[in-house]
Amino acid sequence: MTGSGDASRAGQGHHRRSGSILHVDMDAFFVSVELLRHPELRGLPVAVGGSGRRGVVASASYEARAYGVKSAMPAVQARRQCPDLVFLPGDHALYLEVSERIMSILRSFTPLVEPLSVDEAFLDVSGSRHHPVEIGHRIRRRVREEEGIGCAVGVASIKFLAKLGSKLAKPEPTPSGPAGGIGVYEVGVGQERAFLSPRPVSDIWGVGPATLASLTRIGITTIGELAEFSIERLVEVVGKAQGRHLHNLANAVDPRPVNPSTEPKSMSREETFPRDLHTHEAIGAVVVGLSDSVASRLRAAGLAGRKITVKVRFGDFRTITRSCTPAGPVDSGVVLAREAKRLLDSVDVASGVRLIGVGVSELEGTGRHQLSLDDIGSPSWRDVDRAIDLIRDRFGDGAIHPGAKQAAGSGTNRWLKPGSP
Structure with missing residues (x-):
């Protein structure tokens, strides 16, 4: 696995084999779009969503996240945690418009783009002559230059790890704004199990509160422990489909390809x-x-x-x-x-x-x-x-x-x- 040091060597004789799956995730997308037309709010704790008694936070700035404000949090709770929080109403037509332009940027690198939502997508860059990490940095530069928005990129051999990588590439929230963040995080081919082993099982797709409680009861807290656990016993605890799904991901097995179809279901x-x-x-x-x-x-x-x-x-x-x-x-x-x-x-x-x-x-x-x-x-x-x-x-x-x-x-x-x- 690599961080910013390896990223700086991308395209310059980098000897490690690299995965070709990228996961691109915008930083606080709704808020970032709003701040483009409300620059006077930069540096303040800002949330997009409903501000009323029944309102819910849809997106929060890094300044707001430093107070514990996060997506899906009730507005009442968000205001308790951050009394100075500025609420803005959502403008989904605008977010969709910006999203479409960002997806066009991504498709200029490869036709194999699979949008997951308005602010994230998987890419398969196996056909590119450029190193995947270099492509990740180029994507970040273009999105920043053309749309004024930051994003993080994960690079790996499978979707699951690429998505984890983009999470690790993001900056940390502080009261004065985002801090750190390497921008592009690569999990090198052959390093998947070593990368996953110490991480908490909650990092796996499909592990919600109920599944996490079931795994904790049988002594599984890390992905490494899950990878070594008997699949037969795991199936008894969480069911056949879920058990095989968790066991595969814990062992870095995720055969799903990037599906460029953009037709909604x-x-x-x-x-x-x-x-x-x-x-x-x-x-x-x-x-x-x-x-x-x-x-x-x-x-x-x-x-x-x-x-x-x-x-x-x-x-x-x-x-x-x-x-x-x-x-x-x-x-x-x-x-x-x-x-x-x-x-x-x-x-x-x-x-x-x-x-x-x-x-x-x-x-x-x-x-x-x-x-x-x-x-x-x-x-x-x-x-x-x-x-x-x-x-x-x-x-x-x-x-x-x-x-x-x-x-x-x-x-x-x-x-x-x-x-x-």
Whole structure:
């Protein structure tokens, strides 16, 4: 395994065989993007997310992380730990736009890029004539120069180790900002087991609190101990699939290739409410907006989905889902909202709902779409969707939105321009 010293020798007769898998991870991505348009906040503890009683931190600056603020932390707790924390609302359209530009940078190094989320991706650079560590540094320079954002890169022979490497390449949080961090961390070929052996088992993908407790009970605390443990006994403790998965990763076995396919498996949106909602009418108004957003993204990607899922989280954090499969693939906000509301009709919401989500899965290209009864007549919902998309393409996403009657679940559909009565 190597750090910054080996990285400086990359491309200069470096004798150690190197893995060809890179994991690139942006530094505090949402916050970093926000600070580009709010430079006056640099050096302050900043978080992106909901600041209300039900809000959750989506991203935190290194200054905020020094106080223990981290992603998925409730906003109330974050403020207790850092009273001076500055909260900014999220702008996911902007983050997606920046992400797409960053992914284009990555694809300029290799076509084998597998995005994991908006701020991280795997790359396979086995076809490049440049040393993988050198490529890692070049990526960091270009992302910094072109987008003004920092990132860390892990280099290894397998995905699991590359992702661990990027984590180790990141700087440490301090009240005055990020400190240290070598930027590119390489786990050399042949050094995998030695690198993994002393590390905690919690570093392995799939080891959450429950699995960690099970492993601790049988005396396993390090990856090295897990690698030497009887796989038969491990399967008895955590199950067959999980046992083999953990045993393989502990022994640096991860055959998964970098999959350059960028087609999403599903699309969804969800919203957490400042106060619990107790009626179908109130929840239905939100479902319309979520459905419109999901459908708009589907059409922009040229996709439609055959399965619709509604997610409901109650005030006590109990979470349920309801799903259905319509007669044909769906990419219309009106149709999606109608089906989502129908699913919600069977759910008792009187106790209070804190979160609602709408998702579409089993996606396929819209070129395979067949006419349904909804498409017959003039105008069809497909005509309405096309008109909406044209308006948004010309005037922006906020130019038109679902109106109050549809939101209230009246069965009619009004589309309003901002400021309309």
